[in-house]
Amino acid sequence: MIEVKGVTKKFGKLVAVDDVSLTVGPGEVYGFIGPNGAGKSTTMKVLACLLTPDSGTALVDGFxxxxxxxxIRRILGYMPDVLGVYDDLTVEEYLHFFASAFGLPRKNRKGTIAGVLELTDLTEKKQSMVDSLSRGMKQRLGIARVLVHDPKVLLLDEPASGLDPLARIEMRELLTELARMGKALIVSSHILSELGEMATSIGIIERGKLLFSGSIEDAYRKMGVGDRVRVKIEEPDEMLIPVCAAIKNDARISSAEIQNSSLVIEFAPGQKSHHFLIELLIAKNIRIASFTPETPRLEDAFMSLTKGQVQ
Structure with missing residues (x-):
């Protein structure tokens, strides 16, 4: 659906995008991660046909x-990081304007707009003035705008920017639903935890260079992170220190530390069997209150994969 090979874009001496390659298929959410100025928006503008690459190829559904x-514009929806709206229109009028701009036949517009309003949970706001909407509702209206022509591909630049926690959850659910509909999405965000919960794959970019592109699991493997568990024991806190020291000596354990009266233990990369840890604790007459797996954070992968790789 989206295929980028060796794309480079320069602005004078500044290399904004440097030999970037990535692919995104139907039903996939590609989380595009990087600091401000890393090249995320420039890459999206190339795919949206707003900028011409200096070298390399970029295909959208084969075009x-x-x-x-x-x-490409007929099958693509692009939402920039700063979304312009016409404040003197109602929500419904705003969408009618863009439906007309996209060339939707007049007879189909009413039904199409009703559908995108329902999908973005804005039906009850269709007669509201755009300037009366909250930030979260304006972001959803931006999504509705890029959906009126039913695109196969969506490029969403910081769609959760400035949203409160509830609005971010609603945005995440909406984007997940769009992926279920078979659309290919590239979503950039600074809120890495949000991307970690909905992205099927990620790209980490810094200073124009794509440092990593693949599944989140592959990112964790590349940074050498093993499985992690939190163990709560039914013993006095002073018992944690010798137990922690003993666990650290096992070659199957990468690290062990004490956090909030619990042991947080990271297994060596590739170590998938955790039974030995339970057996080790039982052998030391330690009573286990809980044994909870913990998922590595996407922030950890980002910090590890960007550290010192681009000068």
């Missing part, structure tokens, strides 16, 4: 961004 711009 070349340098030759087939009109065809």
């Amino acid at each position: 070349d961004v340098t030759k087939d711009g009109d065809k």
Whole structure:
């Protein structure tokens, strides 16, 4: 659906995007991660046919961004990080305007707009003035706008920016639903925990270079992170210190530390069997209150994979 090979984009001497390659298929959510100025927005603008790459190729559903711009625009929805709205229109009028701009036949507009309003949970706001909407509702309206022509591909630049926790959850659920519909999504965000919960794959970019592209699990493997568990024991806190020291000596354990009256233990990469740890604790007459697996954080992968790799 989206195929980028060796794309480079320069602005004078500044290399904004440097030999970037990535692929995104139907039903996939590609989380695009990087600091401000890393090249995320520039890459999206190339795919949206707003910028021409200096080298490399970028295909959207088989169409070349340098030759087939009109065809790509019919199947692509692009939401920039700063979304302009017409404040003197109602929500419904705003969507009618863009449906007309996308060339939807007049007879189909009413039904199409009703559908995207329902999908984005804005039906009850259709007669509200755009300038009366909250930030979260304006972001959802931005999603509705890029959906009126039913695109196969969505490029969403910081769609959760500035949203409160509830609005971020609602946005995540909406994007997950769009992926279930078979659309290919590239979503950039600084809120890495949100991407970790909905992305099927990620790309980590810094100073124009794509440092990693693949599944989140592959990112964890590349950074050498093993499985992690939190063990709560039914013993006095002073018992944690010798137990922690003993566990650290096992070659199957990467690290062990005490946090909030619990042991947080990271297994060596590739170590999938955890039974030995339970047996080790029982052998030391330690009573286990709980044994809870913990998922590595996407923030950890980002910090590990970007550290010192781009100068």
